[in-house]
Each structure stands twice: as C-alpha cells, then as structure tokens.
Amino acid sequence: MSTELMETQLEELTGFLYVVPVGLMTFTMDGTVRLANPLVAQLLMPLTPGGDLLNAYVALAPLMPDLARRVHDFSATYGVLVDHQRCTAVFDRRQAVLSITVHRIHGGVNLAVIEDVTRLVEQERRLYGDQQRFQAIFDNVRDYAIYIVDLQGKVEEWNQSLQRFGGWRPEDVVGRPFGIFFSPAEQDAARGTTLLANAQQTGSVETEGWQIRRDGARIWTNSVVTALPDSDGSIRGFVVVSRDMSRRKTMEDELRRLATTDPLTGAFNRRHGQATLADAFQANAQRAVDGNAEQPGVLTLDIDHFKAINDRHGHDAGDAALCATVDACHSVLGERGSLVRWGGEEFLIILPSTCPSAATEAAEDLRAAIADVRVPVGDGAFRMTASIGVAVAGCGDNPESLIRRADTALYAAKHGGRNRVVVGN
Amino acid sequence: MAPAFSDTACIAWLEEASAEALDALAYGVIVMTSDGVVVGYNRAEADLSGLAPARVIGRHFFTAVAPCTNNYIVAQRFELEPELDVTVDYVFTLRMAPKPVRLRLLKRLGAPRMYLLVERRQPHVD
Numbered sequence: 001m002s003t004e005l006m007e008t009q010l011e012e013l014t015g016f017l018y019v020v021p022v023g024l025m026t027f028t029m030d031g032t033v034r035l036a037n038p039l040v041a042q043l044l045m046p047l048t049p050g051g052d053l054l055n056a057y058v059a060l061a062p063l064m065p066d067l068a069r070r071v072h073d074f075s076a077t078y079g080v081l082v083d084h085q086r087c088t089a090v091f092d093r094r095q096a097v098l099s100i101t102v103h104r105i106h107g108g109v110n111l112a113v114i115e116d117v118t119r120l121v122e123q124e125r126r127l128y129g130d131q132q133r134f135q136a137i138f139d140n141v142r143d144y145a146i147y148i149v150d151l152q153g154k155v156e157e158w159n160q161s162l163q164r165f166g167g168w169r170p171e172d173v174v175g176r177p178f179g180i181f182f183s184p185a186e187q188d189a190a191r192g193t194t195l196l197a198n199a200q201q202t203g204s205v206e207t208e209g210w211q212i213r214r215d216g217a218r219i220w221t222n223s224v225v226t227a228l229p230d231s232d233g234s235i236r237g238f239v240v241v242s243r244d245m246s247r248r249k250t251m252e253d254e255l256r257r258l259a260t261t262d263p264l265t266g267a268f269n270r271r272h273g274q275a276t277l278a279d280a281f282q283a284n285a286q287r288a289v290d291g292n293a294e295q296p297g298v299l300t301l302d303i304d305h306f307k308a309i310n311d312r313h314g315h316d317a318g319d320a321a322l323c324a325t326v327d328a329c330h331s332v333l334g335e336r337g338s339l340v341r342w343g344g345e346e347f348l349i350i351l352p353s354t355c356p357s358a359a360t361e362a363a364e365d366l367r368a369a370i371a372d373v374r375v376p377v378g379d380g381a382f383r384m385t386a387s388i389g390v391a392v393a394g395c396g397d398n399p400e401s402l403i404r405r406a407d408t409a410l411y412a413a414k415h416g417g418r419n420r421v422v423v424g425n
Numbered sequence: 426m427a428p429a430f431s432d433t434a435c436i437a438w439l440e441e442a443s444a445e446a447l448d449a450l451a452y453g454v455i456v457m458t459s460d461g462v463v464v465g466y467n468r469a470e471a472d473l474s475g476l477a478p479a480r481v482i483g484r485h486f487f488t489a490v491a492p493c494t495n496n497y498i499v500a501q502r503f504e505l506e507p508e509l510d511v512t513v514d515y516v517f518t519l520r521m522a523p524k525p526v527r528l529r530l531l532k533r534l535g536a537p538r539m540y541l542l543v544e545r546r547q548p549h550v551d
Contacts, residue, residue: 010475011475011476011477011480014474014521015476015480017521018476018491018492019488019489019492021492033522033523034522035522036518036521036522036523037518037521038492038493038494038517038518038524039492039493040493040518041493041494041515041516041517041518041523042493042494043494043496044497045496045498045515045516046498049513050513050514050549051497051516051549052516052523052525052548052549053516053518053523053525054516054523054525061541091497092497092501094497099499111448202498259534272471285473308505339441347528382471383514
C-alpha cells in the first residue's frame with residue numbers, strides 16, 4: 001500500500017472518529033488516557049474546566065469518584081465493569097446526565113463509553129410522569145372504566161377502574177375480547193367488533209347501552225371508543241371509556257313513566273296512547289310497502305256498570321276495580337299490545353300489528369280474564385265484567401276512524417247485554 | 426512582522442493576513458464565518474489535527490470538524506457573545522490523543538470573520 005493511500009485512509013479514519021457522537025476513551029490501569037475522541041473532550045471538559053484530560057480517573061472524578069477502585073477491583077482480563085451508569089453533572093447552570101460504560105478490553109487497558117443522555121432522561125421522566133398521571137386516573141376515577149384494547153378488541157391491561165366499575169379481576173379480562181363487558185345478547189351480535197370498525201373509520205364513537213358486571217348485574221352505560229394513533233399515524237389500538245349511567249337511566253325511565261302513564265293504574269295515558277296509535281299507522285304504511293297483510297287494530301274496553309260499583313262499594317273500590325282490570329289486561333296482553341286508560345272506566349288496547357281473528361281472540365281473552373277477577377272489598381270481594389268493541393284498520397282508515405268504529409262496536413256490545421265482544425264492520 | 430499568540434493587536438493583523446502569512450505562523454489558526462463555517466485552516470493547525478485544509482474548509486467547525494469544542498466553554502461563547510478575546514486552557518483530542526492546548530477566542534463586533542488560535546501547552550502538574 002502506498003504511503004499516500006495510507007495517509008488518505010488515516011485522514012478519513014481520523015475525520016470519522018472526530019464526528020462520532022459518543023465519547024470513547026481508552027486508559028491504562030493508572031488512569032493514563034491513551035486515546036480519546038473529541039466527544040470525550042466536549043462532554044468532560046466542562047466538568048473540569050482548565051483540566052488536561054490526561055488521566056481518566058481525574059477527568060471522571062466529578063461523575064464517578066470511585067472509578068479507580070472499581071477498575072482495580074475488576075480482576076477479569078476482559079468484560080464490563082461499569083454498565084450504563086447514569087451520572088448527573090451540573091455545569092453552566094445546566095444539569096446534564098451522562099451514561100458511562102467501562103469495559104476491560106484486554107489486560108490492563110480499559111475503554112470508557114460516555115454518552116450524553118440528558119434528553120433521553122428528560123423524555124423518560126416525562127413518559128414516566130404521564131404513566132403516573134394515567135395510573136392515578138385509572139386508579140381513582142369513580143363511575144368510569146378506562147382501558148385499552150388492541151386492534152382485535154382484546155383487553156391489554158387490567159386497572160383499578162375495571163375492578164371498581166364491574167368487579168373485574170385481572171384474570172377475567174386481560175387478553176379477552178372487550179365484548180365480555182357488554183350484555184350477552186350484544187356480545188353475540190359482535191357489538192365490540194362493530195364499535196371498533198366505526199372508531200377506526202371516524203376516530204371515535206359513542207354508544208349507550210347495557211353492560212354487565214362480573215356478578216352478572218346489568219349497568220346502563222355510555223361508552224366512548226377512541227382510536228389510538230401510533231407515532232407513524234397507524235392505529236395501534238383503542239381506548240375505551242365507559243361511564244355508569246344507571247342513575248341517569250333510572251331517572252329518565254322514571255320521568256318517562258310519569259309522563260306516559262296514568263298515575264292510578266299504571267296504564268298508558270291518553271296522550272301516549274294517541275302517539276302509539278299514530279306510530280302504529282306509520283309503521284303499517286311501511287309494512288304495506290313490504291307486502292305484509294297485518295294491520296293495526298284497537299279494542300275499546302269499558303267496565304260494565306262501573307257507576308254501580310262506585311255507588312255500592314265506594315270510590316276506593318272503584319279505583320281497585322280499575323287497577324284490577326289493568327293488571328288482568330297486562331297479564332293477558334303481554335307484548336302483544338299497549339293498554340291505554342282512555343278516560344274514566346274506558347280503556348283502549350292498541351294492537352300495532354294484527355288481523356280480525358287475532359284481535360277478536362285477544363278481546364275474548366281480555367273479557368274472560370276480567371270476568372275471573374275478584375276485587376277485594378272489606379271482608380269480601382266483588383266481581384265485574386267488561387264489554388269490548390273490536391276494529392281492525394282497513395283501507396282509508398286513520399286513527400280517529402278506527403277508534404270510532406271500535407266505539408260503535410262497543411256500543412253494540414253494551415246493548416247486546418254486556419260482558420261480550422263485538423267486532424265492528 | 427507576524428504577531429505572537431498573545432499579541433493584543435492580533436485580530437487586526439489576522440484580518441489582513443494572506444493564506445501564506447497564516448501558514449507561516451507557529452500556532453494554529455482557524456478562520457470561521459460568523460456562523461462557524463471554516464474558511465481558513467493554516468498549516469500549523471493542519472499538522473496538529475492531522476486534517477488537510479481541503480477536508481475542513483466549508484464545514485461547520487464546532488459540529489463537523491472539532492466536536493470537542495462544541496460546548497459552553499468554546500462554541501457557545503462564539504455563538505452568544507458579540508465580542509470575544511479570551512484565552513482558555515483546553516484539551517484537543519488531536520489524532521485521538523488528548524493534547525493540552527491554549528485557545529484564544531477572537532471575535533470582533535460586526536466583523537464577518539471569527540478566529541480560533543490554538544497553541545500547544547504543557548500539562549498542569551496535578
């Protein structure tokens with residue numbers, strides 16, 4: 001190799017070592033520095049201004065006063081004797097953290113690797129601070145569950161909020177799909193998956209619904225699912241915040257009940273009945289398009305000789321008769337229709353989707369059930385009957401005309417001897 | 426007549442000096458623009474550092490040529506102070522061996538050039 005080439009290569013190597021961003025320094029057992037790159041001077045000169053950097057123990061004394069002892073105590077011919085030890089130094093009113101590693105590279109020569117990790121430490125501190133803050137939130141929120149799920153919806157970590165919210169223990173939830181928090185029906189419908197897909201598209205979705213506690217109890221919740229972007233912009237998971245809305249739900253349900261029902265009997269009030277019937281007609285218009293033959297129907301029901309009950313047994317007995325009628329109707333109707341107290345002792349039963357034979361059968365069931373009721377009064381009890389008019393919507397019917405036809409049928413039932421069902425034409 | 430390392434009128438001479446005149450000096454001279462780019466690197470400095478002027482000229486001195494000076498003792502003083510004439514004992518890691526040096530930091534208010542003079546010194550006796 002020519003001398004010129006060697007010089008060029010040496011210069012290139014020198015230039016390379018000049019800009020290595022890590023301090024590298026070799027020193028012998030007595031601390032004498034053999035080689036040091038510029039970063040060593042950059043990092044260590046501020047610690048010993050005016051110093052010479054000729055002895056590693058002197059130069060590193062402000063950071064690691066016991067280095068000489070540690071070097072001498074290390075008896076192996078090679079190996080790591082100081083491993084990434086972080087040392088804090090203050091110069092120029094600034095705190096710096098240097099990470100120091102010392103290797104024995106062969107008998108009697110040691111290599112120190114010195115890195116400025118001040119910014120790394122600051123980042124770690126911030127990260128740790130964030131973790132602590134989040135931990136504090138997770139651990140201390142009440143009425144909320146906050147947790148992270150991965151892209152598949154599996155719960156990543158347990159935290160106190162899950163314990164407090166639903167009684168969940170780590171082994172119940174970690175690694176399991178967060179669908180387990182929703183009520184079983186929704187779990188079947190893969191509700192969790194749908195929520196995540198929507199959150200992935202729009203960034204965040206909000207939903208309200210039932211969730212279950214570990215003990216099986218249901219809680220009404222509001223949940224917000226937010227996609228968590230990774231540093232490269234891709235989504236790495238989701239954060240789910242669920243809030244216990246049971247109290248609000250109970251209150252809302254109570255308000256709705258108060259607004260829609262008759263306080264004495266618990267049947268729907270007239271205003272709610274009108275709205276329900278209007279809804280039934282609207283739904284029917286759609287059904288007709290779909291080719292469904294069923295129609296809305298109504299029954300008008302009137303307790304026979306109600307005035308006589310009041311006169312003979314008193315108004316409390318009259319009220320009891322009304323309540324007993326409603327109870328009997330509710331147990332017969334189930335989900336088939338809505339019972340409305342239309343006024344006084346007159347009730348309207350709305351069958352949103354029925355046919356003449358089914359409506360008549362329902363009316364007959366109601367009549368029979370009411371006739372079976374014994375209303376307690378004083379030491380005894382009395383019986384009562386009811387008359388029922390039936391009408392099922394035909395072409396051109398509207399809610400008013402339908403009720404009118406049922407009323408006409410009811411009138412016919414009364415005149416036909418009461419305790420009977422008459423189907424309107 | 427070339428000025429000595431500690432000559433108080435040094436900067437005026439340097440501003441007028443030719444490259445040949447700088448090369449004749451016994452101590453190292455690095456000439457930089459006001460933002461630290463090397464525009465002059467004399468022979469004494471090239472001999473000390475082992476770097477040919479061609480490798481150094483046009484580069485940023487404190488980050489790309491002599492990172493050993495990129496701290497508050499040297500680089501930040503050039504950066505922050507409008508005028509400088511201070512001498513500090515320092516250590517250069519020339520050819521990766523620590524060499525005690527004396528540095529003279531020269532900067533004149535509003536001038537287009539800054540100068541760093543480098544002279545070998547004897548180590549302190551510990």
